Amino acid sequence: MATLSVCQPQLGGFSFENCKRNAVLEAEVTKLGCNVPSARKTGTTICGVVFKDGIVLGADTRATEGMIVADKNCSKIHYISPNIYCCGAGTAADTEMTTQIISSNLELHSLSTSRLPRVATANRMLKQMLFRYQGHIGAALVLGGVDCNGPHLYSIYPHGSTDKLPYVTMGSGSLAAMAVFEDRYKQDMEEEDAKRLVRDAIAAGIFNDLGSGSNIDLCVITKGRVDYLRPHDMANKKGVRCVYEHEALPHQTGNYKYKQGTTGVLTKSVIKLDLEVVEETVQTMDTS
């Protein structure tokens, strides 16, 4: 609520001025039976796995707004530092801003210490910030990277709790992806095996969860090298039905257009329309 005169200098950061107004508006709107517009979420499948030399992170590419797909090809693997990447699930804006802020802070920190940043630093910064806002920032993250101590993989929940594990999944499709991991994860896999495992886990999420879909993005991080494979696998191409591993040929969608001449022509008459020019004006374009 705007006061008539400002006595104290304004502070930066979140402003709670409109919260009461919003609550009143929401109550009025629900009385009328309509819905308040909802935030864009990334109902998602994201996962990560530690293999012999590093980390493989995987994500789908669908962003939803309620029941509608808002973005068919959004990028959910965010850059944190040259050796650390982070997948984000939850409210899209929250994951985007959170990872950008932490990336900036890590850059400043690494310039100040003149060292490559560690994954544990990023983890601690993220968890302290998310705990400060008590879960109101809806960002569930999978953080992975390789630093001087080897490969590390963390999962970070919106309220600020973190887990350090060899394989993690997050998002609405996390159960489907975790089922694949639990079945086929082995310690010290090779890179190709790890990529195939993550691809299959994300595919399980895409095909079994409504909130996940479109393509599969992968990010392979090893010491000194990052492969950002976007898209790694286009699991859902428009017009082509999906390929199952146990079937030899992909189905084509049926062609439902009629051939020319299917409908017979009985008579044909052509009437010319005589148009006379009434007025002609020329408007020059300014092309300088």
Place this chain on the structure above:
Amino acid sequence: MLTGLLYCSVPVTGMGQQVGAYGVQDTLRSGFSSVKNELLPSHALELSEKNFQLNQDKMNFSNLRNIQGLHAPLKLQMEYRAARQIQRLPFLQSSHLALDTLKGNDESISFEDILNDPSQSEMVGEPHVMMEYKLGLM
């Protein structure tokens, strides 16, 4: 999770507008008042965010006192107090350079730097009113 009424249901003093002369709500300066506006915070985070910096400093200073002895926080607080005096008058934007360097804010970016930047605010404080408030004459 984020929609719905976000009222914190515990009433708290100090949420209300400033009182004018005679301890009564100053309607001319602060608008109309209501009991709900004054007692209840409008968001669950409002209270904790208002005091966040203060609480962090308190915690850090008490840790420092426990580790290094009483002199350490005393010296630091003296430096903070000195740096806080090198500022412009309240209605002008000051850079807080010395204070930020002491606190370590020059090496980090948070929501205070991105959202609601005070140098971009649409409202300008009235110089006389703000000076009176600062000097305690109001």
